[in-house]
Amino acid sequence: MIKIINASPEFGKALTEQEINEFLTSSKFNVHLGTIDDNYYPNIHPTWYYFDSANNKLYVETSKLSKKTGNLRKNKNIYFCVDDPNPPYKGVKGRGICRIHDDDINHNIPIAEKIMTKYLGNIQHPMAQKLMSFVKNGDSVIIEISPKYFSTWDYSISR
Numbered sequence: 115m116i117k118i119i120n121a122s123p124e125f126g127k128a129l130t131e132q133e134i135n136e137f138l139t140s141s142k143f144n145v146h147l148g149t150i151d152d153n154y155y156p157n158i159h160p161t162w163y164y165f166d167s168a169n170n171k172l173y174v175e176t177s178k179l180s181k182k183t184g185n186l187r188k189n190k191n192i193y194f195c196v197d198d199p200n201p202p203y204k205g206v207k208g209r210g211i212c213r214i215h216d217d218d219i220n221h222n223i224p225i226a227e228k229i230m231t232k233y234l235g236n237i238q239h240p241m242a243q244k245l246m247s248f249v250k251n252g253d254s255v256i257i258e259i260s261p262k263y264f265s266t267w268d269y270s271i272s273r
Contacts (some may be wrong), residue, residue, distance in 0.1 A: 116170050116239055117263040129266035134206055138165035138172070138196060142233055145172060145255075149185035157181060163196070163226045172259040174224040175249060178216055181213065181256055184215050186212050192225035202270035208261045216255040223249055 120128035129137065137188035145163040148156055159182040164173045172194060176183055186192065192212045197205025215221055226249040237246060248254040 116261060117136055119263055120192075120209045121205075121265040121267040122166060124270075126202075126267055126269035127271050129149055129204070129206065129264075129268050133268070134168040135165075135250045136268060137204065137206060139167055141196065141198070143196050144197060146176065147175065147182055147193075147259075150189055150191075151181070151185055152188070157185060162229050162233045164225060164232060167265065170261060172210075172261070173225045173229065174257040174259070175222070175229050175245065175254055175259060178255050179247065183257070184212065186214060186257060193261060194261070202268070204268045204270065206264050206266050210259045210261040212257050213258045214262070215258060219252055222254070222256045224258040226254070 115131065118128055118131065130161070142174040144160040147161065150161065151157050161174050161176060161182075166173065188211070190211050191209070193207070193209050195205065195207035197203065197207070201211070223246070226246060227237050230237050230239065230245060236240045236242065244252075
């Protein structure tokens with residue numbers, strides 16, 4: 115079980131482990147990734163993701179040449195946030211360590227397909243086909259995020 119912190123103890127409530135799993139698996143919100151560049155400036159990268167609730171890991175597909183990939187090759191520490199921008203606000207954020215999967219295309223294809231299906235409905239969608247061609251050609255990577263904790267909030271229930 116992963117540690118869960120109440121991000122706003124004065125408002126609403128923290129999400130339970132089950133609520134976190136439901137929120138991260140069912141929402142189509144972007145995950146915002148926080149990385150640090152060569153000049154020690156923070157970079158924020160909104161992107162699609164897949165959450166594996168059995169292993170508490172988030173997965174992102176991106177170009178081998180993307181800024182986030184370059185930053186994470188040098189510093190594996192990452193911050194992430196998935197939140198509903200509409201009231202009543204709800205979200206999950208946290209800090210973790212990442213691993214970049216770029217050598218095993220057979221590992222990356224099923225994860226990328228789950229991401230495409232989540233956001234586009236199926237892998238036959240033209241955008242999914244284009245993105246999957248990058249995965250199959252080895253031009254993209256899968257970033258695996260292992261969270262250290264979840265910091266959560268749910269303002270639909272007041273204290």
